[in-house]
Amino acid sequence: MSTYTTQKDAARKGIVTPQMKNILATESIDETSLLEKVAAGQIAIPANRNHSSLLGAGIGTGLRTKINVNLGVSEDCCHVESELNKVRRSIELKADAIMDLSTFGDTRTFRRKTVEISPVMIGTVPVYDAVARYGKDVGAITVDDFFDVVRMHAEDGVDFLTIHAGLNQSAVERLKNNPRLTNVVSRGGSLLLDWMHRNDCDNPFFTHFDRLLDICSQFDITLSLGDGLRPGSLHDATDAAQIQELIVLGELTKRAWAAEVQVMIEGPGHVPLNEVVSNMQLEKKLCHGAPFYVLGPLVTDVAPGYDHITSAIGGALAAANGADFLCYVTPAEHLRLPDMDDMKEGIIASRIAAHAADVAKGIPGAIEWDNKMSHARKELDWKKMFDLAIDPEKAKAYRESSQPIDSDVCTMCGDLCAVKRSRAILEKA
Structure with missing residues (x-):
């Protein structure tokens, strides 16, 4: 029987897990530093106990900047085998993580197959799947429905879950008092905003956060605290709603760490170049040094068809100044579901940005x-x-x-x- 609950708990007890051994073999970090940083929450090792094909990898201070690939089926493009081919190709192109953002069809079969064939970490957004699975109007989904889907993803071997738990009533009030140009552009954030409005109550993941932590602890899942109020335009960057949500995420991070649950913080999407560094500093300060996962950031809004470039510019600067994990952006961003060629362009652009940042911050090797x-x-x-x-x-x-x-x-x-x-x-x- 295991003598630890999560990677963070193991590190605090001085136990080197198999996943940590993978990291020590592939990164220029010593065992003492790795244990200290995982125990302190500065490095996360997403590693669900049920993901048997996983090769452990770390995200955080002192490690190589990692990149993530988004894929999955939608109602308009429901081609499961094509998306599985993208999974295989992403691994060939040396992506560090894959997020299954499926919103239609037999999502569970696709998710399980992705976990089965993937040696890299897998992430999901359970709120998307709740909508797809139940086929209900958003307002009719119950709290138990949401948490049943979270547990299902945990059982299926997902390594990290994006949960927009910081989008609570106080953050929504900030949004209403400070109108935006592009409102809410996070799909998960908008679904929860709609649910809160229809049910006249707070975010179920904020209200029942301890219930979420219990599931994460049981399966050793890393909680990726989503930025439901991330800016979707340069105009809205670093505004009151974004910062209010970030403050809440910092408070939730401490609660998760107290339960030995690993945490990543998701960051802004569209940010002017001159505000990228300050956004990194704010996250690291308000969220206590937790690994930062940025969605770009895109540094201009006027380049549809070339957003892998606008993202790589922002991603390189972000990672050189504290971001630990880059979500790729493809040329198809804002336009369509990416095809295989789009995906490759996005992966290579993100890998270039990540490597340029690693050189800048002196990552050994x-x-x-x-x-x-x-x-x-x-x-x-x-x-x-x-x-x-x-x-x-x-x-x-x-x-x-x-x-x-x-x-x-x-x-x-x-x-x-x-x-x-x-x-x-x-x-x-």
Whole structure:
């Protein structure tokens, strides 16, 4: 029988779990630091006891910045096998986590299959599934209905749950007193806002938070406290409603930690570039150093079709200044359900942002990857360059599409290649 309830409880007792051993083998962190940070809540290790195929990974201070991929079926695009292929492809492209955001059809079969085939952590938003599963008007869903779905996701092996528990009556009052340009853009947040309005009572996950903690503790689920009032436009960033919800999330974090439940905090979606750093500082301060999971942030609202770029800009700056986990954004954001190509573009953009941030914050080993690439470029070693590339497929395709006369160089400079010329003078003279 296990001598600990959660990864946090194990760390507090000095127990190195199998998942921690995975982290120690793949990250540049020592055992003492890992135990201290997990015990303090600065690192979360999402690892449901029922997720048998999982390879443990950590999110938080001193670790590589992780990236998440959103997928799942919807009423308009209900192609289960296509979404499972996205799961497989996401893993090939080295995503660190997958969130199943399915809202239609046989969601449980898809969720269980995703957990079964995935060695990376899996997250869900139970409120979405409550709507899909019961087929009821939102206002008719009961508190027990909500919690039955939470328990079902726990039993199915989900490693982290997004729960918008901080969107309570006080936060809604702030929203009403400070009107927004884009109101509420969080799908889970809007569903709970609707439920609260129709039932004239507070958020059931806020009111019954201890009930939620009991489930998380039983299955060792990490609670990802969702930002139901995240800004959906630059105009609404860092406003009273967003900050009010963040204050509540900080208070709920302490309650979760007291129950040995691990916590992540979800952060803003659209933020002007000059406010990104202050948003990171606010979260870390108000939420006591808990790992921060940012949804972008997108740094401009005017680039539909290119939001993987606006997100990567914001994500790199966010992660360099405290964010620990980036949710990918694809070129299809705001436009449609992403296809396989969109998904790849989003994953690569987020991985670039995460790595750039790891270099900036001095994660051990991060810049060595860049140094190896630079050495391969100096040597004009094309095979090694492809092996080191974050997207070898695209790098090879570009190279093969335009062949030079001299196979050492590329068609940009040809015989005027600065690398080849300077090397001949400085190293081979």
